[in-house]
Amino acid sequence: MSVIYDRVALIGLGLIAGSMSLAMRRDGLAGEIVGTARSAETRRVAAEIGLVDRVVETAGEAVTGADLVVLAVPVGAMSAVAEAIGPYLKPGATVTDVGSVKKAVIDAVGPHIPDGVHFVPAHPLAGTEHSGPHSGFAELFANRWCLIVPDGSRAEEAAIARLEALWQGMGALTDRMEADHHDLVLSVTSHVPHLIAYTMVGVADDLGRVTDSEVIKYSAAGFRDFTRIAASDPTMWRDVFLTNREAVLDILGRFTEELFALQRAIRTGEGQELHDYFTRTRAIRRGILEAGQDTDAPDFGRAASRRGAAE
Amino acid sequence: MSVIYDRVALIGLGLIAGSMSLAMRRDGLAGEIVGTARSAETRRVAAEIGLVDRVVETAGEAVTGADLVVLAVPVGAMSAVAEAIGPYLKPGATVTDVGSVKKAVIDAVGPHIPDGVHFVPAHPLAGTEHSGPHSGFAELFANRWCLIVPDGSRAEEAAIARLEALWQGMGALTDRMEADHHDLVLSVTSHVPHLIAYTMVGVADDLGRVTDSEVIKYSAAGFRDFTRIAASDPTMWRDVFLTNREAVLDILGRFTEELFALQRAIRTGEGQELHDYFTRTRAIRRGILEAGQDTDAPDFGRAASRRGAAE
Secondary structure (H helix, E strand, O other): OOOOEEEEEEEOOOHHHHHHHHHHHHHOOEEEEEEEOOOHHHHHHHHHOOOOOEEOOOHHHHHOOOOEEEEOOOHHHHHHHHHHHHHHOOOOOEEEEOOOOOHHHHHHHHHHOOOOOEEEOEEEOOOOOOOOOOOOOOOOOOOOEEEEOOOOOOOOHHHHHHHHHHHHHOOOEEEEOOHHHHHHHHHHHHHHHHHHHHHHHHHHHHOOOOOHHHHHHOHHHOHHHHOHHHHOOHHHHHHHHHHOHHHHHHHHHHHHHHHHHHHHHHHHOOHHHHHHHHHHHHHHHHHHHHOOOOOOOOOOOHHHHHHHHHO | OOOOEEEEEEEOOOHHHHHHHHHHHHHOOEEEEEEEOOOHHHHHHHHHOOOOOEEOOOHHHHHOOOOEEEEOOOHHHHHHHHHHHHHHOOOOOEEEEOOOOOHHHHHHHHHHOOOOOEEEOEEEOOOOOOOOOOOOOOOOOOOOEEEEOOOOOOOOHHHHHHHHHHHHHOOOEEEEOOHHHHHHHHHHHHHHHHHHHHHHHHHHHHOOOOOHHHHHHOHHHOHHHHOHHHHOOHHHHHHHHHHOHHHHHHHHHHHHHHHHHHHHHHHHOOHHHHHHHHHHHHHHHHHHHHOOOOOOOOOOOHHHHHHHHHO
């Protein structure tokens, strides 16, 4: 493929930015990739492993002359970073982000983007429970969706299409969505599931009569798959819940309502009601398999485990 | 390996029994494997694919002359099956089960086991979201725990040790546990996680403002891993919740208590409390990786997906 941006600046060098750098390099999508991070240790590691072409100390330095600036920091840090880079942005450049919440990011970043710079919020729906400069890998975005949220931004259509071409070049599928709708959809598909998984791990950890060692040994009975996401980055998730509060509380309310109905069915022995509910939920899970967003292999990642062991 | 039981009877021919048959055959652990299932269609498929050595029409016929009888039916069906086979059991034979709840199974099966027959309840902690005679595979139990629950049974130590040898021969690790404790541990590591996953899928399906298609497309953001277990067999799970009611309601109560505390922290903007909670829950998840009950590969099953696509 050919170069889409001559110079890309990555602000933050964690899982997403690291994977973007490796994916852009693999496919020759960027002329030069400059990166920075707030932590000196992260910058040191990134330089040592050659994660980007050039590591610099400040965000202002990183964005100078950049054609694309990617804000890959926790949502709560977006405003300060945007304020810091505002004066250094090149006219005609595009600023994007990879935050898990979009309305809060638009409110935080938008005011700091000068006229003549395109701001195109985005959110790649890909991740693992790992974080830090070591955690990225070029295949992270393959066959995953990246949602582009152009509303509330001041961006020309050509700038939006160019960013979409970059994501497609890295292997992702792209869709456009309004910010409010994005935040609601993600509260269902991501934010509330994460909160619930964190909670269940906390319950297991608190329980005096069942030891952590028992929970860990016997996790293959469901806990393992259910709570895989509960090891994700605490700072990122704190910011998600604080900035997408309204949608998260809305979905949580519906969740507890339904959970109480099932709890009551268990207490009163309504077997038919439970059976009907469990039968209905199968269909949506099977849809995920059919849509290619999951594997039908009956091994729950055991093949991945063997691969991991062989490496 | 050498033959541990000359004749094994499998009552029920779903995921667990099918995987046992394939694992015993692979390792030469059983002389002859006889199987039966209530549904004529299941018996037909099992015979067609050669899942066991001989398919018979009734449970009584299956257990006649068997050295080991495995009850691999939903927990709610155990009592009727035990009653049906009681008169046909060979003196000195061992009866075991693979049910996800142990106290209810002991109460249901125990009274039907004649003197001179060993009853050794067991529970292999392995499964996928698939069911039926096609779903088994020989590697299902590799490196997974099988809990042996000898209390409440009338079994000689030699019979218990022999069943443990069978499970170890099929690749499993074995532990012994009391029935009440088993039911509590499993309510934490399996039963409540399944109920919560089913509930979250139900919420997603009910939500008018977010379509099923959106939930499915954007599931990689967390929903996919979190709800993988929500496609498991509805009959099995109905029975689990009806028969392990007390422990499930106990753990559910603790879960909602903790969830409400986090919900309140979100509503009031207590970022530090959220961050502390999420940091603490990371440790237990990482323990699961270290205990070899999960993979550290950062691909969330993508390698498995490629394997599946290549088949």
